[in-house]
Amino acid sequence: MAASHYKYVIIGGGVAAGYAAREFVRLGVKPGELAIISREEVAPYERPALSKAYLFPHGFARLPGFHVCVGSGGERLLPQWYSENGIELILNTEIVNADLSAKALASSTDRTFSYDILIIATGSTVLRLIDFGVEGANANNIFYLREIDDADKIVEAIHAKKHGKAVIVGGGYIGLELAAALRINDLHVTMVYPEPWCMPRLFTAEIAAFYEGYYANKGIKIIKGTVAVGFDTNDIGDVTAVRLNDGRVLDADIVVVGVGAKPLTTLFKGQVIEEKGGIKTDGYFKTSVPNVYAVGDVATFPLKLYHKLNRVEHVDHARKSAEHAVKAIKASERGQNLGEYDYLPFFYSRAFDLSWQFYGDNDGKTVLFGDDNPSSAKPKFGTYWIKGGKVVGAFLEAGSPEENKAIAKVARLQPPADELELLKKEGLSFASKF
Secondary structure (H helix, E strand, C coil): CCCEEEEEEEECCCHHHHHHHHHHHHCCCCCCCEEEECCCCCCCECHHHHHCHHHCCCCCCCCCCCECCHHHCCCCCCHHHHHHCCCEEECCCCEEEEECCCCEEEECCCCEEEEEEEEECCCEEECCHHHHCCECCCCECEECCCCHHHHHHHHHHHHHCCCCEEEEECCCHHHHHHHHHHHHCCCEEEEEECCCCCCCCCCCHHHHHHHHHHHHHCCCEEEECCCEEEEEECCCCEEEEEEECCCCEEECCEEEECCCEEECCHHHCCCCCEECCEEECCCCCECCCCCEEECHHHEEEEEHHHCEEEECCCHHHHHHHHHHHHHHHHHHHCCCCCCCCCCCCEEEEEECCEEEEEEECCCCEEEEEEECCCCCCCCEEEEEEEECCEEEEEEEECCCHHHHHHHHHHHHHCCECCCHHHHHHHCHHHHHCC
């Protein structure tokens, strides 16, 4: 069978693919030049919706409501948009072999593809407890959340186990957002994680204390410093309990695991240079192989602002890196110059009535300001990170759009801040100066 040939091929049908497609169309891609090959059954959608509004008991989100690019305030790209713009959206198709030297791809259904330029946008996959040999980890009603099928299964379990007991294994993004969603659904929720506080990759102990206190006030039990070592089941294979390594046993009707993710780079092993767990790129997202680009979770790229290589797992970077790579491709074709990717790290989350944003680098000394009492009627607080006498990062809970823009600007500009007590006293007013 002859290979289907395209000028541009994107492997992966997630957020990055959708934003890349929009940028290609904006820059004048011709009908038949671009194909997106996705293992999923649906057109690219905004993945953050799955851990938030998708699980709400009322006013929940469903497709087509959150197809890209609504997450950044843009036009919603419905499935027909791709065909209307001459893009072949190839769904339910998993690429199982990639020969980058031959510019050839093969799917699990023996369909083959060739290309002139390839964009790797395969994203990440969740880490599963079964891979670590945890006893009983293949029981029914143990869930992970990465794709819309996963969210559908969790919704079904919520309805089947009304007012039941849920255990969240993990205290990061997924753990915190899913714990809130399940509690809103009136389940009894317990969180379990090994770290001394939640979200340790970003939060300080002071920031985490607020969220742990707030969750406790919502009726969520938190158990820190221990891990799940096994699961008990009934005679039909449903999970009934979670066994912890400190000897405790937690009753469970539903278990949701969020213990991290790993970039999907297996197809390209030995063919591209890798670093820090991802595919190494330059400031235009070019890999070590000519005409092959990598974006989103899989890319280890130069973080220009901090003069270091980094890999970022967040939707904001997935969107912006995809757009920048397409701009770079089209600029190169036209003999034009494009500046290197100059990304300001950005993370955010929403749970219950809370909403925080973070910009920059969480490195150095910290200064906490504002009302961080989890029992306050309207808590509002933030943190600055100071390194080398400069503010390099800023976090804000309950900020207005204008205030969030202010902390983003201060993280980008990195103004001097030598007097920490004065910085604490000034709080948000410090950021508003810039």
